[in-house]
Amino acid sequence: MFYIVQRIYEVSMRCFGVLFIITSLQVISGRIALLVIDVQNCFLPTGSLPVNDGDQVIPVINGIRQQYDNLFSLVVFSQDWHCSDHISFASQHDGKNSYSTTILQYDNTGKLCESTCDVQYNLTQVLWPDHCIKNTTDAEFAVNVTRSNTDVIVKKGYHCKIDSYSAFFDNGGFSQTELDVKLKEKDIKSVIITGLALDYCVFYTAKDAKRLGYNVYVVQDATRGVEEGTTVSAVREMKDQGINIVQSSEMSRVMQQLTSAGILLRYSVYPWYISVIGITHILLYH
Incomplete structure (x- = not known):
């Protein structure tokens, strides 16, 4: 059981890393x-x-x-x-x-x-x-x-x-x-x-x-x-x-709007990350 949970955790963390990189690139390139x-x-x-x-x-x-x-x-x-x-x-x-x-x-x-x-x-x-x-x-x-x-x-x-x-x-x-x-x-x-x-x-x-x-x-x-x-x-x-x-004074708002899809996608990964950590902790230590 411990091995299975550990493998789930490792795979989840790798997926999280890949998703974070992908969404970061989307925000940067835009x-x-x-x-x-x-x-x-x-x-x-x-x-x-x-x-x-x-x-x-x-x-x-x-x-x-x-x-x-x-x-x-x-x-x-x-x-x-x-x-x-x-x-x-x-x-x-x-x-x-x-x-x-x-x-x-x-x-x-x-x-x-x-x-x-x-x-x-x-x-x-x-x-x-x-x-x-x-x-x-x-x-x-x-x-x-x-x-x-x-x-x-x-x-x-x-x-x-x-x-x-x-x-x-x-x-x-x-x-x-x-x-x-x-x-x-x-x-x-x-x-x-x-x-x-x-x-x-x-x-x-x-x-x-x-x-x-x-x-x-x-x-x-x-x-x-x-x-x-x-x-x-x-x-x-x-x-x-x-x-x-x-106007140029509005560019901050414009750029935020144009990149917000990537930002939202990036931060949507975090609840999944926290859930995996929590569930893994419960299975391993309780």
């Missing part, structure tokens, strides 16, 4: 990704397409990383990476000024209709100053944003004939970046989105993430918009679509 959208020189106040107060997102993003980096399974930096003659540049459209709009037409394969073709898609394109041209200092990441050699870089906007606000897809949805694949490889369920600009690249990234089934949080004070009107409407639309708009 299956959460931090997305840092286009924090590049081109969008800072001294850049070619400055976002008002764009540099002010950097200390907020750095603070989030410093405090919660161990809870992120993945950190992704998206990088606008344009051809010098990119279709979104006002300089490529005669008689057009920066921040005006034009209609771009595409066939069913996503090819730009520059002459006669079977038009299937009409996309409204904001025309921007030349910016984030690949292999230039302007396109590099801000020097003071915290980065690690384990971070993933996802380039976007590199197709010369179509723009890409979202870090997932081009503006017509004709092609996609590697972002969704990278997130699924890590079994990511929730994304925390920061960066520039709130009313364009952050907005479209958040919408695509939601559509792809991710649990989405946008940290509002870790972003800035191009214009007040489009920023207000972007925030309203994101809320309407079930995207969580939070």
Whole structure:
């Protein structure tokens, strides 16, 4: 009898150890990704397409990383990476000024209709100053944003004939970046989105993430918009679509919520552990 009880106790303790390790890993990894959208020189106040107060997102993003980096399974930096003659540049459209709009037409394969073709898609394109041209200092990441050699870089906007606000897809949805694949490889369920600009690249990234089934949080004070009107409407639309708009001051609550399943699972092991100890003690010594 003593031997049987002792074996039950030993097996139970081993199971408890394995369960504790598994649930600890779940809490630590959390299956959460931090997305840092286009924090590049081109969008800072001294850049070619400055976002008002764009540099002010950097200390907020750095603070989030410093405090919660161990809870992120993945950190992704998206990088606008344009051809010098990119279709979104006002300089490529005669008689057009920066921040005006034009209609771009595409066939069913996503090819730009520059002459006669079977038009299937009409996309409204904001025309921007030349910016984030690949292999230039302007396109590099801000020097003071915290980065690690384990971070993933996802380039976007590199197709010369179509723009890409979202870090997932081009503006017509004709092609996609590697972002969704990278997130699924890590079994990511929730994304925390920061960066520039709130009313364009952050907005479209958040919408695509939601559509792809991710649990989405946008940290509002870790972003800035191009214009007040489009920023207000972007925030309203994101809320309407079930995207969580939070402040960095709420990140403690957010991270606790996102990891609470693992925490609850871990602590649910303890009553079982105490019961095994108690029953074993009674059988052995009474």
